[in-house]
Amino acid sequence: MSKLQIRAFLYQLGCFAILFISARYLVEQYTNLTGYWIPVTAFFVGTILSPKFQAVKTKDGEKFYMKWIFMKDVKEIG
Numbered sequence: 001m002s003k004l005q006i007r008a009f010l011y012q013l014g015c016f017a018i019l020f021i022s023a024r025y026l027v028e029q030y031t032n033l034t035g036y037w038i039p040v041t042a043f044f045v046g047t048i049l050s051p052k053f054q055a056v057k058t059k060d061g062e063k064f065y066m067k068w069i070f071m072k073d074v075k076e077i078g
């Protein structure tokens with residue numbers, strides 16, 4: 001794995017973790033869900049809302065891209 005692939009994995013993991021923890025707290029506080037439905041709901045919310053990061057090898061070298069549900073197109077980072 002290259003540095004950019006590891007960076008993409010860590011960014012994606014960090015964004016998912018932040019959204020999962022936030023969604024779990026909000027679901028627990030503001031809904032009537034109980035038991036294992038709280039983390040299951042938070043998992044789906046975190047998965048859908050989390051941006052996707054990817055390192056792609058191009059003819060110009062390796063590049064770092066991000067795609068998010070709230071953005072229309074893919075954005076090059078760095």
